[in-house]
Amino acid sequence: MPGAILALLILLVFALYLFPDPGVRRVKHKHCGSSFCGNVNITYPFRLKTQHRSCGHDSYELVCKNNRTIFPMKNGNFYVQDISYSDEPIQLLDVRLGNDNCSIPHSSYPSYPPFTEDNSEFSVMYLVNCTMQINYSSVYIGAFRCTNAPSSSQPPYSYFLDESTAKSDFYESCTVEAQVPIMLANITGLSAFDIYTKLLTGFQLSWSTSYYDYVWLRWDSIVNGLRSLLSLLLLPLKIFIRGNVTFFEADHIDGFYKGIQILCVAITGILLLRTFLGIICLIVLVRQKLKRRHLSMDDMIENFLQSQNNLMPIRYSYSEIKRMTDGFKNKLGQGGYGSVFKGKLRSGQPVAIKLFNKSKANGQDFINKVATIGRIHHVNVIALGVARGIEYLHRGCEMQILHFDIKPHNILLDENFTPKVSDFGLAKLYSVDDDIISLTAARGTVGYMAPELFYKNIGGISYKADVYSFGMMLMEIIGRRKNLNASAEHSSQIYFPSWIYDRLDEGDIMELGDLKENESKIMRKMAIAALWCIQMKPTDRPSMSKALKMLESEVELLEMPPKPSFSRNVN
Structure with missing residues (x-):
């Protein structure tokens, strides 16, 4: 702690001797006098670019070009027509307008401190560019200054x-190109000629030195306070020198303090160098630690792959993956663990390639996904429909695979529109004998997650969670919309499954769209199967094999399910 205090004091001394008294700059401008560019009087706080910086503030720097005063701002350049130092207005004109070359004003007015607009006649109009011509409008006023301008007959059209x-x-x-200031309260009903006539007179803004005076005053107070504190700290040394050492007479005191300054600068330099080297060492240590952690993750993944030879994974380098995806150009979707891109193997087979984000589980996400996909060795997952694919995941493998993220984004279609179940990032492996499984946390996508994942009193978690997600996905396919419609005109339509149930119960499935008779039967069959799948209690839902049979059966043979009770709890 004492070392830190000493270093702080040394840095304070160095700073006070390095930076000049800020009050000096505010006094120097009195010796600059006035300058003229054309008929514009330029004095503090304004200054010309050729003058010393102490003659005015940086934000008030002007340029004299061809005997005309120009105010360069970040929004554009403006001619200075007049500066009043009594009531502090400044008259400006857009340089484009001042050149008289049919140009349209594209410079927006400066709306940042210390400039303000306090004139009741001041307003800002929008300059917009449109890709199509707008006729017979009292709101859009043509912005072309010259009627013979070649750009007035072709896009973009300015208004x-x-x-x-x-x-x-x-x-x-139309897009807004600029906010153009004008000394009119309103331009509605005016012609382009009237607007340009007024624009050529310029516009007024108010300026003030009080904004900068306040900043310098605060800086003055801080520096003077620090100087007083430093003088107080050095007072014992000064008394000792003057009272006990005769060598330090008046003409030698200044030289002694000069030496103190040099010593302070030297010590400060050493401290800064030490700090800089310490930061470099810290960066190197952190980098080495991260590298060791990354290598440990690689070793864990490598050991897993070596122990799972029966999975027969094929290795591809990053450059090969990048070549397959054409530089990751065609993005199919975004998941919680990374992005999915469309790619093509050397054989021409299209594939979906997932690029993981930085893993928070030391490679466990990657191992989980490889282990899950590696156990799927049946053509059904990639060749048959979604229902058959999910059914196979539940009962067709040597272990039960629960996907936990069935949703439209995770169902890919190949060139023949054959659906493929994808993205096994949240999937879990369980024994086929386990009817109820345990999870430490809910997983999946809100809107497709089964209610038992949130409410434990409904029932245990099982493969019925995937059945529920499949039912919600069917609902979305039926209605070609999200299942929760917050913008619905009627409250009964807010929760879409409830609305579907009412249509089925009334035999009015045709309200879903202009359907033919055979299409209506398919829709009704899908709706009944979906409503069975999204029952509140897991025990009321069918297995995927039964849901599949429903989709393959005749609609007349299907029993109407109970109305989903969950719909009554949706706000």
Whole structure:
């Protein structure tokens, strides 16, 4: 702690001797006098670029070019027509307008401190560019300054809009290019000629030195306070020198303090160098630690792959993967563990390639996914429909595979529109004898997750969770929409499965769209199967094999399910 205090004091001394008194700069401008560019008087706080910085503030720097005063701002360049130092207004004109070359003003006014607009006649109009011509509109005023301009007959078309224009009056084909200041309260009903006539007179903004004076005053107070503190700390040394050492007469005191300054600078430099080297060493140590952790993760994955030779995984380098996906250009979707891209093997077979994000589980995500996919060695998952694929995951492998993330984004279609179950990042392996399994936390996508994953009193977690997700996905396919419709006109339509049930119960499935008779039967069959799958209690839901039989049966043979009780609890 004492070392830190000493270092702080040394840095304080160094800073106070290194930086000049800020009050000096505020006094120097009195010796700069006034300058003229054309008929514009330029004095503090304004200054020309050729003058010393102490003659004015940086934000008030002007340029004199061809005997005309230019105010360069981040929004564009403006001619200075007049500066009043009594009531502090400045008259500006867009350089484009001042050149008289049919140009359209594209410079927005400076809306940042220390400039303000306090004139009641001041307003801001929008300059918009449109890809299509707008005729017979009282809101859109043509912004072309010259009627013979070649750009007036071809896109983009430019228009002026008053700042009070409602958002509903903005066309989608138009974009705002600039906010142009004008000394008119409103431009509605004016012609382009009237607008340009007023623009050529310029516009006024108010400026103030109080903003900068406040900043310098605060800086003055801080520095003077630190100087007083330093003088107080050095007072005992000064008294000792003057009272006990005759060598340090008045003409030698200044030289002594000069030496103190040099010593402070030297010590400060050593401390800064030490700090810099310490930061470098810290970065190297952190990098080495991360590298060791990464190598440990690689070793764990490597050992897993070596112990699972029966999976026969094929290795690809990152460059090969990048070549397969054409530089990761075609993104199919985004999941919680990474992004999925479309790729193609050398044989021409299209594949989905998942690029993992930085893993938080030391490679366990990767191992989990490889182990799950490695146990799927049946053509059903990639060649048959979604229902058959899920059924196979549950009963067709040597272990029971629960997907836990069945949703439209995870069902891919090949060139023949054959569905394929994908993304096994959340999948878990269980014994086929386990009817109820345990999970430490809910997993899946909200909207497709079974209620027992949240509410333990409903029932145990099992393969019925995938059945529920499949039912919700069927609902989305039936209605071509999300299952929760917050913008529905009627409250009964907010929860879509409930609305579907009412349509089925009334025999009015045709309301889903313009359907033919055979399409109506298919829709009704899918709806009944979906409603069975999304029953509140897991015990009321069918297995995937029974759900598959429903989809393959005649609709007349299907029994109407109970109305999903969960719909009554949806807000």
